Amino acid sequence: MTFKTFSIIILLLCITVFLACKEERGIGREAILTEQVEVPDYHQAYIKEISYIKTRPDSASTDGMVKMKGGTYMMGGNDSLARPNEFPRHKEKVKDLWVDKTEVTNAQFREFVEATGYVTTAERSFEIKGKKYQPGALVFDPYNPEWWWKFTKGANWKHPQGSESNIDGKDDHPVVQVSWYDAMAYAKWAGKRLPTEAEYEYFNRAGNDTLVYNWGNELDLASPRANYFQGDFPHNNLNLDGHQKTAPVKSFPPNKFGLFETSGNVWEWCLDTYHADAYSNLENRIDGYFKEYDNMQQEKVIRGGSFLCSNSYCTGYRNAARMSSVPDTGLEHTGFRCVKDL
Template identity: 70%
Template sequence: MSSRFKSSFILIISFLLLLSCKNNEKSSPIQVVEQKPEIETGNYHENYLREISYIKTREDSSSTKGMVKLDGGNFMMGGNSSQARQDEFPRHKENIKAIWVDETEVTNAQFRDFVEATGYVTTAERSFEIKGKKYEPGALVFDPYNPEWWWKFEKRANWKHPTGANSDIKGKDSYPVVQVSWYDAMAYAKWAGKRLPTEAEYEYFNSGGNDTLIYHWGNDFEKAPEMVNFFQGNFPKQNTGEDKFEKKAPAKSFPANSYGLYETSGNVWEWCLDTYYPDAYSRLKERKDGYFNDFINMQQQKVIRGGSFLCSESYCTGYRNSARMSSAPDTGLEHTGFRCVKDI
C-alpha cells in the first residue's frame, strides 16, 4: 500500500493508552475528545492483511533456535492483586497448548534480517493521507516535558530511528526493535514461520505458569529493580535509574523467568494477536481459536502486554503478570515491540 491511515484519533488512542495505565486518572492533565475520522477503515485493515499474506516464509522457518518449548497446561487468568483493574476480571480458567516461545523480544538485528530479505516497509516509514492532504512518514515519541501531551508525532521516526531522524540504532543490534505496528509484527511473524502470542498465552508464559504470582519473579516488589526494566522515581520527569537503564535495555539484561524467557515484563510492551475488549473475560465464548480475531474498524485496538520502561508504581504497573493494555494496530511507539511463538 502506498498510504496508511494516521489521524489525530490515533494520537488520542495513544494518549488513552497512557490514561488507562494510570492508577489515578483524575489527576491527569490530559483532556481527551473523541474524534471519528471520515475514512473507510475496514478496507485499510483488509488490504494490509492481504499484503502480509504475500510475504514468503523464510527457508529455515522450521528452526526453533532461540526459542523455549513450553508444555502448556491450565492456569487461572486475570487480576490477582489490589492493583488489578476492571478489565482484568473476572478471573477465569484457561488451557494453553504446547508452544515454542521466543526467548527474547525480537531484536533490531532480527528485524533487519527480515527487512533485507523481503524489502518490507514498516507502517512508520510510509507516507499517509488525511482528507486529501499528504503527510510525511513518522511515529510517536514520548515527550515528558510537554504538560498537555506526553506523546508527539515525530517525522521520520521509525524502527531505524526510534526517536526521530537524528537518532539511530548503531551498536544496538541486541536491543528490542520498536516503532513497529501490529501489522509490522504480523508481517515479521509470517516471514519467520511463527505468529504473535494470544493474550492468554502471554499471561501464561509471563507468569512462568504460576498464577499466584503478581510479578514474574514473585510477589516482592522490592526486588523489581533487579528483575525488570521499568521507571523508578517521579514519573514522568525524574527517573532514578535504579535498574541501570533510562530507556530500553538489550535482550537478556535481566534474569529470565522460570520458563527461561527474558524481559517478558518491562522493557517494551509486546503485541498480541487479540483484538482488545475491556470486557473480554466476560465474553470468552466469542473467541475463535483462543483469541479475539474480529476487527470492526481502526478504533478497535489490539492487545499489548508486559509493560515497558515507562511503567512505574505511581503511574503504570504494566509489568504485573495480569496487566492488560492496548494500542491502535497501525501505531508505532518507542516503547512497543513484540516476540513470537510457534505452534507444535
Template identity: 70%
Template structure:
C-alpha cells in the same frame, strides 16, 4: 505506559498510503482474520493483511533456534491485587496448548534481517493521509513535558530512528526493535514462519507456572530493579534509572522467568494477536481459535502486554502478570515491540 489512544488514533490511524513490500503479485491471498461485521476501517485493515500475506516465509522457518518449548495447561487468568484494573476481571480459567516461544523480544538485528530480505516498509516509514491532507512518515515519541498529551508525532521517527531523524540504533543491535506497529509485527511473524501470541498465551508464559503471583518473580516489589526494566522516580519527569537503563535494555539484561524467557515483563510492551475489549474476560465465548479475531472495537485497538521502560509503580505497573493495555494496530511507539510464538 499507555498513550492517549484517542489522540493517537485520530492523528495516525486513518488512511496510510499503502506501498507494497513486493512488486510481484501471486494468487489472491487468504486473509489472516475471519470476516465479520465490517467497521469503518475494515477495507484499510484487510488491505494491510493482504499485503502481509504476500510475504514469503524464510527458508529456515522450521527452526526453533532461540525458542523454548512451553508445556500447556490450565491456569487462572486475571487480576491479582489492589492495583489490578477493571479490564483484568473477572479472573477465569484459560487452557493453553504446548507452544514454542521466542526466548527474547525481537531485536533490531533480527528485524533488519527481515527488512533486508523482503524489502518490507514499516508503517512509520510510509506517508499517510488524513481528510485529504498528506503527512510525512513518522511515529509517536514520548514527551514528558507536554501537559496535555505525553505522546507527540515526530516526522522521521521509525524503527531505525526511534526518537526522530537525529536518533539511531547504532550499537543497539541486541535491543528490542521498537516503533513497529501490529501490522509490522504480523509481517515479521509471517516471514519467520511464526505468529504473535494470543493474550491468554502471553499471560500464561509470563506467569511461568504460577497463577497466584503479582509479578513473574514473586510478590515482592522491592526486587523489581533487579528483575525488570521499568521507570523509577517521579513519573514522568524524573527517571532515576536505578535499574541502569533509561530506555530500552539489551535483551537478556535481566534474569529469565521460570520458563527461561527474558523480559516478558518490562523493557517494551509486546503486541498480541487479540483485538482489545475492555470486557474481554466476560465474553470469552466469543473467542475464535483462542483469541478475539474481530476488528470492531471503537478505536481498532490490539492488545499489548508485558509493560515497558515507561511503566511506573505509581502509574500503570504494566509489568504485573495480569496487566493489559492496547494500541491502534498501525501505530509505532518508542516503547512497543514484540516476540513471536510457534505452534507445535
C-alpha cells in the same frame, strides 16, 4: 496504490486515552502487491499485503526459542492494583508451544527487512483530511503537558526518537516503533505467529498464577529483574535498573520458563483484538483469541509493560496487566516476540 481510513491515535502512556484522526493511507509496496485489487479498508489492505510475504526457507528452525509445556491456570487480576478489565478471573488452558526467548531484536528485524523489502507503517507517508504528512511515529515527550506522545517526523524502527536518533550499537535491543501489522508481517516471514493474550499471561507467570509480578509479590525486588521507570514519573527517573530506555535483551534474569524480559523493557503485541470486557465474553473468541476487527479504531492487546511503566502510574509489568494500542501505531516503547505451534 491508495487505501482508505488510516488512524493515528495518541496513546497516553499506559492508559487507553486516544486522539483519533481519519486519514487516507498510501500502502505502496507494488513489488509485493502484484494484484491491483480493491479492498474495503486499510486493515484488509495490510492483511492482504502480509499474505504476500514469503516464509523464510529455514522457518522450521526453533533456534532461540523455548519449548514451553502448556497447562491450565487462573487468568486475570489478583492484587489490589488490578483494574476492571482484568476481571473476572477465570480458568484458561494453554497448549504446548515454542516461545521466543527474547523480544525480536533490531538485528533480527533488519534481517527480515533486507530479505523482503518490507516497509514499516512508520516509514510510509499518509494524509489526514487532504493534508499530506511525512512518515513518522510516536515519541514520548514528558515535558508536553497536553500529550505525552508526540508524532515525530522521521521516527521509525531505525530512528526510534526521530531522524536524528539511530540504533547504532543496539542490534541486541528490542525493535520498537513497529505496528501490529509490522509484527504480523515479521511473524509470517519467520514461520511463527504472535501469542494470544492468554498465552502471554501464561508464559509471563511461568507456572505460578498466584504471583503479582513474575519475580514474586514485592515490587522492591523489581529493579534487578526488570526494566521499568523508578522515581517520580514522568520527569525524575532514578534509573535504578541501569537503563533509561530500552535494555539489550537478556539484560535481566529469565523467568522460570527461560524467557527474558516478559515484564518491562517494551510492551509486546498480542494477536487479540482488545475488549475491555473480554473476560466476560470468552465464548466469542475464535481459536482461543478475539480476532474480529470491529472498526478502524479497534485496538490490539499489548502486554508486559515497558521502560516507561512506573509504580505510581500504570504498573504494566504486573502479570495480569492488559493494555492496548491501535494496530497501525508505532511507539518507542512497543515491540513483540513470536511463538510457534508444535
